[in-house]
Amino acid sequence: METDDPQTGIVYSPSELNHEARIHLEAGFGRVWVEGEISNLSRPASGHIYFSLKDDKAQISCALFRSNTYGMGFKPENGMLVRARGRVSLYEARGNYQLIADSLVRAGEGLLRAKFQLLKNNLEAEGLFSETHKKPLPQFPLRIAVVTSPSGAALRDILNVLQRRWPLATVRVYGVPVQGEEAAPAIVKALEAVNRHHWAQVVVVGRGGGSLEDLWAFNEESVARAIFASELPVVSAVGHEIDFSISDFVADLRAPTPSAAAELISPDQRVLLQSLDSLGRRLQQRMQSILQRLSQKLDHLAHRLQQQHPGQRLAQHRKLLLQAKQRLLLAGSRIVPERRRYLQDLARTLNAVSPLPTLARGYAIVRDTDSGITITSVQNVKKEQALITQLSDGQIHSSVDKTSKQTLTRK
Numbered sequence: 001m002e003t004d005d006p007q008t009g010i011v012y013s014p015s016e017l018n019h020e021a022r023i024h025l026e027a028g029f030g031r032v033w034v035e036g037e038i039s040n041l042s043r044p045a046s047g048h049i050y051f052s053l054k055d056d057k058a059q060i061s062c063a064l065f066r067s068n069t070y071g072m073g074f075k076p077e078n079g080m081l082v083r084a085r086g087r088v089s090l091y092e093a094r095g096n097y098q099l100i101a102d103s104l105v106r107a108g109e110g111l112l113r114a115k116f117q118l119l120k121n122n123l124e125a126e127g128l129f130s131e132t133h134k135k136p137l138p139q140f141p142l143r144i145a146v147v148t149s150p151s152g153a154a155l156r157d158i159l160n161v162l163q164r165r166w167p168l169a170t171v172r173v174y175g176v177p178v179q180g181e182e183a184a185p186a187i188v189k190a191l192e193a194v195n196r197h198h199w200a201q202v203v204v205v206g207r208g209g210g211s212l213e214d215l216w217a218f219n220e221e222s223v224a225r226a227i228f229a230s231e232l233p234v235v236s237a238v239g240h241e242i243d244f245s246i247s248d249f250v251a252d253l254r255a256p257t258p259s260a261a262a263e264l265i266s267p268d269q270r271v272l273l274q275s276l277d278s279l280g281r282r283l284q285q286r287m288q289s290i291l292q293r294l295s296q297k298l299d300h301l302a303h304r305l306q307q308q309h310p311g312q313r314l315a316q317h318r319k320l321l322l323q324a325k326q327r328l329l330l331a332g333s334r335i336v337p338e339r340r341r342y343l344q345d346l347a348r349t350l351n352a353v354s355p356l357p358t359l360a361r362g363y364a365i366v367r368d369t370d371s372g373i374t375i376t377s378v379q380n381v382k383k384e385q386a387l388i389t390q391l392s393d394g395q396i397h398s399s400v401d402k403t404s405k406q407t408l409t410r411k
């Protein structure tokens with residue numbers, strides 16, 4: 001409840017009022033951009049920067065702490081027109097209203113660079129620059145798409161380099177404006193068309209050099225996302241070697257110039273021809289070495305074949321056969337008489353023990369007809385038993401009528 005009575009109303013101390021005022025200021029404003037001319041610039045040993053931003057009617061105190069000074073790309077000076085981004089606050093100890101800046105860029109190009117850095121940080125945080133998403137380029141591309149101005153020097157440079165290095169490639173140009181408001185949408189549509197046509201093996205996107213404003217189409221988020229979404233590998237070739245664009249970070253490969261892009265995507269035919277010549281010589285040397293080795297092997301095999309020729313082997317076997325025949329004849333002339341005498345001795349011995357002479361003197365041998373067992377006793381026969389009686393000149397078949405036992409006595 002407000003009151004004019006100092007006894008009943010709320011009474012603030014200076015520090016309390018400044019504290020309340022700071023809270024209300026910081027809560028009432030988000031981050032804001034303020035453009036003005038630098039004045040009262042101070043750089044104490046802490047590394048912080050203190051200055052004022054003024055126009056022709058007012059000024060505001062600013063503080064830029066050391067941690068936010070890195071990467072500005074310029075040195076602030078009095079009289080410089082800049083834009084500061086930060087939050088409105090109040091320095092409680094002195095009651096000074098001020099802007100706590102977290103970013104400081106030069107007005108004009110500086111604003112573009114701040115926008116560039118902000119988009120770069122956001123896309124990098126999303127992972128669009130990650131190496132894991134980079135696609136490899138074909139080693140020998142035969143179909144190349146180029147997204148650029150059809151009348152620009154960049155296209156002529158690319159075609160000249162490809163004609164010199166890799167004339168086997170066919171180039172299809174997707175003509176687009178490369179600066180101005182229409183450039184970014186046209187580039188996006190061209191990249192979509194390249195992927196939809198499924199003709200190219202690699203895509204070059206870019207243009208020649210220029211100011212930051214001239215190159216800005218390749219810093220647009222829509223172009224960056226179209227490059228990232230491409231199924232085909234994309235080479236970014238924007239500006240000169242010192243120029244970097246958002247497209248460079250998203251692309252699968254960044255080339256410092258359009259000419260360099262043509263060199264990076266194409267093999268050098270002269271190097272290939274030299275390599276082919278070298279390989280041809282090595283192949284010829286290798287073939288000669290192989291042929292020489294095989295020729296030596298063939299000579300060796302021919303020599304072995306000559307030694308093992310069937311005719312020669314037959315001649316060798318014929319010689320061995322003749323030698324064996326001679327040895328056999330010699331052995332036969334010696335062994336046959338010996339064997340003949342030995343056989344005669346055996347015949348005489350056999351005749352001496354043979355029963356035939358005994359049978360010739362009137363004796364006989366009686367055997368059982370069925371079993372062939374020699375009968376040596378009347379006890380071994382029975383009535384009607386069939387017998388065979390062997391005489392010296394034949395056999396008698398008979399059967400037993402009766403038997404009588406009789407002991408023979410010598411007279």
